[in-house]
Amino acid sequence: MPKTVVVTGASGGIGRATAVAFARRGDRVALLARGEQGLAAAAEEVRAAGGTPLVVPVDVADAEAVDAAADRVERELGEIDVWVNVAFTAVFAPFPEITPAEYRRVTEVTYLGFVHGTMAALARMRPRNRGVVVQTGSALGRRGIPLQSAYCGAKHAVKGFTEAVHTELRAERSGVRITRVDLPGVNTPQFDWVLNKMPKRPQPVAPIYAPELMGACLVHASEHPRRAWWIGLPTVYTVLGSEVWPQFMDWYLARTGIDGQLTAADATADDPVNLWEPADGPDGRDFGAEGRFGDQQWTWDAQIWAGRHHGALAALGAGVLAGSTALVRRRRR
Template identity: 85%
Template sequence: MEQNGGATGPRWAVGGRGECPVSGQVVVVTGASGGIGRATAVAFARRGDRVALLARGEKGLAAAADEVRAVGGTALVLPVDVADAAAVDDAADRVEAELGPIDVWVNVAFTAVFAPFADITAAEYARVTEVTYLGVVHGTMAALSRMRPRDRGVIVQTGSALGRRGVPLQSAYCGAKHAVKGFTEALHTELKGQSSNVHVTRVDLPGVNTPQFDWVLNKMPKTPQPVAPIYAPELMAAALVHAAEHPTRRAWWVGLPTVYTVLGNEVWPQFMDWYLARTGKDGQLTGVDASPDDPSNLWEPADGPDGRDFGAEGRFSDQQWTRDPQIWASRHHGALAAAGAAGLAGLAVLRRRR
């Protein structure tokens, strides 16, 4: 069965295992000027997709567009603040007018404040929530309003291990990511109840080597870092592309730290409280002194008129993981389960023969 994509022709072949992409999709990526969003835009472009890049930072967007074109994709740059619902909807109109009907929408954009809760102002808390949570809501609204009449499309939400377990110094970000989880689960059930062919899936990620730790609003005396092990943004981008290609799975856990964080908090949350109270703060700080001149992207993009293009990777490239067996296992869990069941059945037969 094929579902047509209007003037641009067929884009989806739908089978019993869910949607399988064909070439030339229209993909929207928010937060595309740097970090995971930028790596994700490039990863989709490698498939030959037409990619709309949404973010505030125009230097980063321009550089990301060059990278998209360099690997064979088509780039449409749309400077937008995802906290502005009307601006996001207008951007979606431009995408469909210039690239065609949207097939995949990936919500990546976020911001954060790195500080104890008592040191975060109400305005800062609201801003993190507006971008990191409501930005996902706004992107989903824009995508869904266009996908539902066509009864096809995929929305990918970038979740986090910190959306399953809160940690010190990141209360605003953790709260927003927990909200993304609850919102996405509610939407998933609504679409399922309507027997919709529009799919929404969430990908929970671990600590990643992105420029976030160069431009986050930091109120600590030392500069921040991801909790080890640190993953390459390109590896996370591949996970998001894979999720878009297999959207009938409701959620993905990416990386060993995500698995043990989620399971640890489910099995023994009191231990997690104790452990993070003892180690969570120091584990997120480097030995490098912070400076009042450090960039911050909370209110304005860090790559403003006097800023620079930060790229996809942060300053921890010498420490980052570029592979993880858990990611392979997560993608092939069905085959692994079948192999395990076959092995157990074989053992049972051998025992009976003895």
């Protein structure tokens, strides 16, 4: 049965890929973002994939506007079943080169945007005792890295906030679920439109994953909401490395974390920036879901497959163990 789904940051990148992934189920998908060109193109992709789109231009940093957007979604599409927070922005620079205003803006979008979206969703879901909120987390919400202090700080805040809300919902025995999905580096337009103060153009931390794969993971998480999902091998070793040997992570990132995020291409004053205004505004272009690293992106990962099929793997392991035990017993006879 089709559901009503809200996706923030739906004009490009992971948000756009996620909206299309929900559309493939035949869902009614509300597309929340600022960029006009990206929203219009995303709506066409949702329609082509079999879904029903609703374009709602909104800046998630504006709490009242987000709540009003939720009202519009329920009037036009029906009661919200799933709310996916994806929208974010960032500044790519060493900490001393980021201004207070830039830091505030990243925090308002990347952290408070999630708070505003979750508030709007829970205000409608809790009285009905049903619904799922999906938070797009990051490996960088578990471990900070150079050049992305504003983004890392916001994603760490999302983790703490989500854990608090999760325990509150459990305490009231609510039927509403909230889940966080920590993602690795992804090939999105972020690295085309981020405010970059480095001499070279930025790139994701390798290995780089396809946004379509991440969109499928977010859909799966909405169908199987658990406390948190770790997506991709890099996320796993980042989280575990930070917990087990943080000093090694400090040393490793100090040596490789800066150069590993820079390409050989020179940055220019003409590079688009979406911090204050959408890069895909009335006079901009549609950036799509994928960035410029399509020839490097991963479309499959063994850890992602195993995470989705852990039940089958456990059953297989139990079967192998039982068979081995039986074989040993026969040989002892």
